[in-house]
Structures are given as structure tokens and as C-alpha cells.
Amino acid sequence: MNNHLPIMPTRSNSGIHYYQTYDNSLALWPVPYETFYAPTRYGQTHIIASGPKGAPPLVLLHGALFSSTMWYPNIADWSSKYRTYAVDIIGDKNKSIPTDLCGTRAGYANWLHDVFNQLEIEKSHVLGLSLGGLHTLNFVLRMPERVKRAVILSPAETFVSFDQDFYKYALGLVEPNGVENFLKWMMEDRCVLQSDFAKQFHAGVMWQDEVRNPKPKADGFPYVFSDDELKSITVPILLLLGEHEVIYNPQSAFKRASTLVAGIEAEIVSGAGHVLSMEQPSYVNERVMRFLGR
Template sequence: MSNHSPIFPQLSDNGIHYFQTYDESLGLWPVPYKAYYVSTRFGQTHVIASGPENAPPLVLLHGALFSSTMWYPNIADWSSKYRTYAIDIIGDKNKSIPADLCGTRTGYADWLLDVFDYLGVEKPHMIGLSLGGLHTMNFILRAPERVKSATLLSPAETFLPFHHDFYKYALSLTEPNGVERFLKWMMIDRNVLHPLFVKQFHAGVMWQDGARQQTPKADGFPYVFTDEELKSVKVPILLLLGEHEVIYDPHSALQRASLLVPGIEAEIIKNAGHVLSLEQSETINERVLSFLE
């Protein structure tokens, strides 16, 4: 295992604490890994790589505020057959270090192209959850020739706007007990998050850093893709949604996706909500591997 770090800019005490909680969560990673930084025109991007170096590449994009450490229940199965690259999305709360925040949908696609080129990854499979699912759909629409397949897990917006409750709970995260209320709303009694991961999530919420808190833009995220954009998809897609999803109605999202995206495989996962890769990891791990193969 390794963790090669560039020279960090000045971090606040909250930032230092967050990096410590990130490393504690990374202790849950069940397989050997290499953690390192990739240089892009938008800053330094943190990557956690696992699996055989000569295996087919698989890129993982995490949910907002969750970071790449969220893949700890999935990585053993997926890295047994693939060279996995868990990428910390630049501009979100994680170990990546933004220099020139892309902010736009085109900019984010360019950022991922930089990462792929640096890693020497020509045409990987991609998996994205929530914010990562939105990034994945954005990327395959802009660079379909660089992606073999895409798996979208509970993608943020993408097919439907957020339910108004999302903003109510998200905007109150920094209030007393805001994190607890948010997680209870999102997971109800299905909370299977490890205490170390909850600690990291809380530290990320409390880390106020302008470089990692973006103002929404008309040409940025969140975003619901148009009918024309969805009809133009050229990459095989698997869409998995939890039956207890709260950020939008999962059945309506599945219906719109199935109607518009050519050849999509779309399913509702029982006994799961928004973070289905954590809530039903065994089911998700198997379903994803079946799709990839």
C-alpha cells in the first residue's frame, strides 16, 4: 500500500481532521491498494487503485460527500476480476485538490479525460453512484468512445429532478444533528454505514472549504438530461435504483430511462434505498459483475 501526496495547500484544522477520518475509513478497504495523485489541468486528483494491474480497467465514481472510501463493501468482489480505479471527484469533499474548478459539464468531462489519459486507461467500464452516476452519464455523452459500459447506481437527478425534501435535508446538514437527520431520512432503519465512515461523512460536512463547495451553474450540476441527450446514448448502460429511494420516485426514473435510453438494462433493487451499494452490497456486487461480463 502507498499514499504518495503532493505538497498540500494550507489546510484548516477541519481539513486536517477530515483527511484523518478519510484514512481511518480507508482502513476498511479489504484488499491491497495503491493511493496516489494524478495531475490534471484542474488540479491533483486522488485515486485508489486495486486489483491485478493487467486486468480490464473499471473506474468508480462516488456519491457526494462520500468519497472513494464508500466502495469498501464492493471492492473485494470487483477488484478480483478488474483493475479498479476509485476516483475522488474533484471539487467534492475528498482528498483531491482542486486548482481550477471545472464547474461545467464540459469541464468535468475534460477533467475525467485528463485522469484517464494520465492513468493510461483507454476504454474502461464505469460505475457511478449518485453524484458519480451523474458524472458517468455526463461523460459517456461527451466521450462515448472512451467507455466500454456504464453502471448507474441511484444517479443524482439525471432522469428526474430532486424531490424538494432533498434540499430541505441537504441544506440543514451543518445544523446541530443535521447529519443524523439527513442519514435517517435517506436510510430510515436500513443504516448499515460503518461508524468510521459516518465519522468521515460528518467531518466532510463540517469542513467548510470554498474550493470544494461549488455554486450551481446553469451549465453545471445537478442536471436532468434532455430526451434528445438520453436518446443519443451509445454505451451499454445498467441502471439500478433502490425501491426505497427518497431523492426522487425510482419507478418514474426507471420508466423515463427505459423509454429513452437505447438498450438500457434497468432494475429496482428490493430492500435498498439511495446508497444501495452499501445497503445491498452482495446483490449489487453480483449484478454488476454479471452485467460487466
């Protein structure tokens, strides 16, 4: 691990501006932390670590365009008992520096495997939201021996396909008022993003960088796992979905997961939508700690 890697974002103004907004969001982190880069076969992975160094590890994987800074409402509780590693997913808009986009489901699992090895983690709890939830289940299926327990929050696809409205709002992000329209559609009035974090999200949307915009592949993401894949899961899993989820029907996702994944704990959280870790942080924090503590 390298705490002082001398690398910079792309030289574009939008990249430099994004890094500034990321640092402003990281100032919201309520507990001591350290940041560093972990080298992998696909590039340098940026990580925010908190909690006691001797505590059991908990790897956190963020939602698309939100980066690891999104965990600021949750990290104080989770890092009280775990050594948390908030990992910037390579290829998404964040501080990780991809040199070769894996792009495939196997490649993404290998990337996370490299991160685990660099962190000297033999086995860890893993928690992911949205895109991070998709990565989490992908890793559980491909390398179950590295995962103790997995928490999946509002996973992108994974169990059911996106609603067509998702594509409409996601493709419209770069249009005038596109960010505002997207957030309003996703969160309604349940949650208003903190201003510095909202600026980071907007900067990420506007940061045009081909290295961080992987094109979908047939064997990549997004992806709905097959019945056989879901039936093969052996790692204990907690699935939390928001009752006001809009990117797909949460009841359909709940039913398919509960039917196919043996022993899964699946729950629809009242008063929450897609970003339930921000919309209902107190409940989610406690529910996660209860599940991981068994």
C-alpha cells in the same frame, strides 16, 4: 502519476481532521491497494487502485460527500477481475486537490478525460453512484469512445428532478443533528454507516472549504438530461435504483430511462434505498459483475 505528491489539505483544523477520518475509513478497505495523485488541468486527482495491474480497468465514481472510501463493501468482488480505480471527484469533499473548478458539464468530462489519460486508459468500464452516476452519464454522452459499459447507481437527478425534501435535508446538514437527520431520512433503518465512515461523512459536511464547494452553474450539475441527449446514448448501460429511494421517485426515473435510452438494463432493487451499494452490497456486487462480464 505521482505516488508521493507532497501536498496537504487546507491548513484549517477541519481540513486536517477530515484527512484523518478519510485514512481511518480507508483502513476498512479489504484488499491491497495503492494511492496516488493524477495531475489534470483542474488539479490533482486522488485515486485508490486495487486489483491485478493487467486486468481490464473499472473506474469508480463516488456519491457526494462519501468519497472513494465508500466502496469498501464492494471492492473485494470488483477488484477480483478488474483493475479498479476509485477516483475522488474533484471539487467534492475528499483528497483531490482542485486548483481550478471546472464547474461545467463539459469541464467535468474534460477532467475525467485527463484522469483516463494519466492512467493510460484507452477505454474502460465506468461505475458511479449518485453524484458519480451523474458524472458517469455525462462522460458517456460527451466521450462515448472511452467507455465500454457504464453502471449507474441511484444517479443524482440525471433522469428526473430532486424531490423538494432533498433540498430540505441537504441544506439542513450543518444544523444541529443535521447529519443524523439526513442519514435517517435517506437510509431509515436499512443500513447504519460503519462508525469510522460515519465520522468521515460528518467531517466532510463540517469542512468549510470554498475550493471544494462549487457553486451551481446553469451549464453544470445537478442536471436532468434532455430527451434528445438520452436518446443519443450508444454505450451499454445498467441502471439500478432502490425501491426506497427518497431523493426522487424511482419509478419515474425508471420509466423515463427505460423509455428513452435504447437497450438500457434498468432495475429497481428491492430492500434498498439511495446508497444501494452499501445497503445491498452482495446483490449489487454480483449484478454489476454479471453486466460487465458480457
